[in-house]
Amino acid sequence: MKDAFGLPQSLLVLGGTSEIGLATARRLIARRTRTVWLAGRPSPALEEAAGQLRGLGADVHTVAFDALDPTCHEAVLGKVFAEGDIDMVLLAFGLLGDQAHDEREPEAAVRVAQTNYTGAVSAGLVCARALQSQGHGSLVVMSSVAGERARRANFIYGSSKAGLDAFAQGLGDALHGTGVHVMVVRPGFVRTRMTAGLPEAPLATTPEAVATAVELGLRRRSETVWVPGALRVVMSALRHLPRGMFRRLPI
Amino acid sequence: MSADTDSVPDVMGLDHTTVTGWGRTAPTAARLIRPQTYEEAAAAVRDCGARGGIPRGLGRAYGDAAQNAGGSVLDMTGLDRVHAIDADGGTVLCDAGVSLHRLMEVLLPLGWFVPVTPGTRYVTVGGAIGADIHGKNHHVSGSFSRHVLAFELLTADGGIRTVIPGTPLFDATAGGMGLTGVILTATIRLQPVETSLMSVDTERATDLDDLMARLAATDHRYRYSVAWIDLLARGAATGRAVLTRGDHAPLDALPARLRRDPLSFRTSRFPSAPSVLPEGLLTRTTVGLFNELWYRKAPRARSGQLQRISAFFHPLDGVPHWNRVYGRSGFVQYQFVVGYGQEDALRRIVRRISERRCPSFLAVLKRFGESDAGWLSFPVPGWTLALDIPAGLPGLGAFLDELDEEVATAGGRVYLAKDARLRPELLAAMYPRLDEFRALRAELDPQRVFTSDLSRRLGL
Ligand SMILES: Cc1cc2nc3c(=O)[nH]c(=O)nc-3n(C[C@H](O)[C@H](O)[C@H](O)COP(=O)(O)OP(=O)(O)OC[C@H]3O[C@@H](n4cnc5c(N)ncnc54)[C@H](O)[C@@H]3O)c2cc1C
Numbered sequence: 064m065k066d067a068f069g070l071p072q073s074l075l076v077l078g079g080t081s082e083i084g085l086a087t088a089r090r091l092i093a094r095r096t097r098t099v100w101l102a103g104r105p106s107p108a109l110e111e112a113a114g115q116l117r118g119l120g121a122d123v124h125t126v127a128f129d130a131l132d133p134t135c136h137e138a139v140l141g142k143v144f145a146e147g148d149i150d151m152v153l154l155a156f157g158l159l160g161d162q163a164h165d166e167r168e169p170e171a172a173v174r175v176a177q178t179n180y181t182g183a184v185s186a187g188l189v190c191a192r193a194l195q196s197q198g199h200g201s202l203v204v205m206s207s208v209a210g211e212r213a214r215r216a217n218f219i220y221g222s223s224k225a226g227l228d229a230f231a232q233g234l235g236d237a238l239h240g241t242g243v244h245v246m247v248v249r250p251g252f253v254r255t256r257m258t259a260g261l262p263e264a265p266l267a268t269t270p271e272a273v274a275t276a277v278e279l280g281l282r283r284r285s286e287t288v289w290v291p292g293a294l295r296v297v298m299s300a301l302r303h304l305p306r307g308m309f310r311r312l313p314i
Numbered sequence: 315m316s317a318d319t320d321s322v323p324d325v326m327g328l329d330h331t332t333v334t335g336w337g338r339t340a341p342t343a344a345r346l347i348r349p350q351t352y353e354e355a356a357a358a359v360r361d362c363g364a365r366g367g368i369p370r371g372l373g374r375a376y377g378d379a380a381q382n383a384g385g386s387v388l389d390m391t392g393l394d395r396v397h398a399i400d401a402d403g404g405t406v407l408c409d410a411g412v413s414l415h416r417l418m419e420v421l422l423p424l425g426w427f428v429p430v431t432p433g434t435r436y437v438t439v440g441g442a443i444g445a446d447i448h449g450k451n452h453h454v455s456g457s458f459s460r461h462v463l464a465f466e467l468l469t470a471d472g473g474i475r476t477v478i479p480g481t482p483l484f485d486a487t488a489g490g491m492g493l494t495g496v497i498l499t500a501t502i503r504l505q506p507v508e509t510s511l512m513s514v515d516t517e518r519a520t521d522l523d524d525l526m527a528r529l530a531a532t533d534h535r536y537r538y539s540v541a542w543i544d545l546l547a548r549g550a551a552t553g554r555a556v557l558t559r560g561d562h563a564p565l566d567a568l569p570a571r572l573r574r575d576p577l578s579f580r581t582s583r584f585p586s587a588p589s590v591l592p593e594g595l596l597t598r599t600t601v602g603l604f605n606e607l608w609y610r611k612a613p614r615a616r617s618g619q620l621q622r623i624s625a626f627f628h629p630l631d632g633v634p635h636w637n638r639v640y641g642r643s644g645f646v647q648y649q650f651v652v653g654y655g656q657e658d659a660l661r662r663i664v665r666r667i668s669e670r671r672c673p674s675f676l677a678v679l680k681r682f683g684e685s686d687a688g689w690l691s692f693p694v695p696g697w698t699l700a701l702d703i704p705a706g707l708p709g710l711g712a713f714l715d716e717l718d719e720e721v722a723t724a725g726g727r728v729y730l731a732k733d734a735r736l737r738p739e740l741l742a743a744m745y746p747r748l749d750e751f752r753a754l755r756a757e758l759d760p761q762r763v764f765t766s767d768l769s770r771r772l773g774l
């Protein structure tokens with residue numbers, strides 16, 4: 064069960080090797096979390112991540128989960144929930160893709176869209192139902208500022224996050240009053256392997272900062288969290304820029 | 315009506331309501347059932363499904379004791395009959411859903427008072443036994459269960475048992491937080507009174523040591539005793555307090571005007587706090603100002619002042635839904651006890667709270683007397699301190715964890731009826747009879763029919 068500060072005792076990370084996901088897990092283990100499920104594509108990295116969290120004192124399990132295989136989501140995630148209540152689900156998987164390359168190879172673009180959007184719709188709905196029958200829990204969804212307004216430089220990823228963001232907001236409204244809390248997290252540029260080698264954007268931040276923002280959002284039962292917080296204002300301004308001007312911005 | 319429940323139609327066809335405790339933290343959804351008969355209560359227990367059920371009274375427990383995510387919550391306030399009063403012997407037999415407020419209305423005119431009252435009258439008899447509550451008279455009268463002669467308990471097998479003191483089931487249920495079954499009725503021994511007024515002595519203490527010395531020296535002269543501490547005061551004033559102690563006023567203490575109707579029960583109520591209040595209303599400054607005014611206003615020493623029962627025992631009941639002033643994030647109440655001989659731990663904790671500058675309204679310090687038999691009953695002989703803190707305060711969780719360590723190291727414990735955040739690992743150290751409780755539960759209720767968010771969170 065979550066405590067008075069929204070801190071979970073059990074955590075399921077979808078995208079079990081995600082740097083943001085693992086930073087959040089570490090933070091929550093330092094607080095109240097005792098049981099962690101890392102769901103991801105089987106790999107040595109996944110097992111290594113589990114080992115590291117065990118070193119912090121948590122009881123950690125891994126489970127094979129592929130966002131691109133929604134037909135299995137019900138069975139795979141159902142098994143996790145059958146083992147005991149999950150107080151928080153962190154939907155952290157995602158694929159940035161390579162915009163220039165993916166524009167030339169639509170199949171690769173589709174993979175980005177299917178991972179970030181359809182995969183999340185499927186896993187999100189499965190988890191939402193399980194959380195709802197528990198009558199409690201938080202579903203924390205890693206969206207992105209990229210979804211706030213699609214940019215020339217990464218509109219394939221951006222549009223998939225826009226879809227995910229809209230989906231998660233709607234799901235949050237649908238679950239209002241059911242004891243289940245949906246929180247949409249919109250980080251800016253976070254220094255992880257996903258962004259390694261890319262030129263850093265202004266207000267760049269760290270996985271640890273995202274973890275801190277998630278902890279705060281849980282305590283406040285926030286519906287939307289920006290990381291860093293200043294992005295709320297920045298993006299609000301950018302959203303209202305006329306198209307022509309937005310197009311010419313060097314972002 | 316049970317406070318802090320909120321019904322919303324549900325997308326996936328479940329008829330669920332979100333429920334919180336008085337602190338309004340950690341809402342969870344459950345099927346809320348309000349039995350009107352014992353048969354309906356038994357049926358509800360039978361049909362409560364895989365996630366079990368938990369009885370709920372007036373929802374005055376601060377944390378998650380009377381909620382049960384995904385399962386059933388049995389609102390017992392629909393069973394609220396007073397069955398029999400023995401006006402000569404001083405006992406009452408009533409349903410568990412009857413509030414102490416109602417009992418006072420019925421009993422005071424007959425010259426009887428409830429044996430123990432907490433800081434609010436809006437608790438049920440079931441909640442009073444479930445949490446084995448204490449009042450300002452604990453040092454004299456013990457906790458609520460000491461005055462319970464018998465109760466009827468609806469257990470997981472659907473049967474109804476009559477439970478009397480001195481039995482394991484009684485001791486597991488008194489303070490057992492609803493986890494042994496649903497109390498349906500109880501027989502309670504009452505306190506005789508000549509009037510409905512209190513005769514109250516007030517004095518100020520300049521700091522914590524002064525306060526502890528005064529309480530230790532003269533508490534035994536009073537049936538009721540409590541001190542309100544200003545935890546925002548720092549430095550030399552750390553722990554400054556106002557002691558209010560007294561007893562039921564005898565008839566001859568009343569002026570002639572009041573003697574004509576000495577037992578009438580009067581209360582006053584102000585309008586409810588609004589349901590939507592901005593976050594951050596309670597800051598160090600506003601709360602500090604309030605505490606300062608309140609301390610200055612208290613007389614240095616005054617004795618024999620006549621007060622209404624509501625003013626002496628239940629000042630907060632004057633403002634219904636006062637818990638809303640803490641805004642959306644809600645608040646936690648931290649209450650612990652450390653035994654006599656552990657005064658240094660108490661001093662350290664008070665100092666840490668003052669230094670931390672928690673925007674906490676007056677905290678309450680009281681000396682407990684002998685414990686009662688309940689296995690999970692909170693009071694043990696020693697000092698108990700209770701304070702409210704906004705849950706949104708940054709770093710509060712980790713800070714309270716540190717206080718828990720101090721409390722546990724000193725052999726003390728926190729009060730489960732107030733708790734919403736204890737680390738489960740500390741529970742067994744704080745409640746040494748936890749294993750007996752678990753064993754009895756495992757035998758009486760192997761399917762875990764009775765389950766609450768509290769029991770899930772702490773592994774009760
Ligand atoms: C302003 C204020 C002041 C307070 N002051 C004090 C104080 O001075 N001393 C003190 O001890 N407490 C105090 N409390 C706490 C309160 O007395 C307890 O939490 C009490 O249990 C609340 O009773 P309730 O009817 O609201 O029960 P709930 O809060 O609804 O339930 C509390 C527990 O009792 C169980 N329960 C309820 N009904 C039944 C039943 N029929 N059968 C079995 N179990 C049942 C529930 O399962 C739950 O575990 C205070 C609370 C407030 C809000």
Ligand SMILES: NC(=O)c1ccc[n+]([C@@H]2O[C@H](COP(=O)([O-])OP(=O)(O)OC[C@H]3O[C@@H](n4cnc5c(N)ncnc54)[C@H](OP(=O)(O)O)[C@@H]3O)[C@@H](O)[C@H]2O)c1
Binds near residue numbers: 106156205251253254
């Ligand atoms: N980094 C940023 O700047 C930034 C900014 C805003 C939002 N975000 C979002 O935050 C989340 C976490 O990102 P991160 O920075 O932590 O990146 P990361 O370390 O690269 O993590 C991405 C995760 O997604 C998983 N994944 C990819 N495809 C998958 C699939 N088909 N099935 C299952 N898992 C799959 C990866 O697992 P494998 O190990 O199997 O590849 C990995 O665990 C993502 O949703 C990302 O879009 C990141």
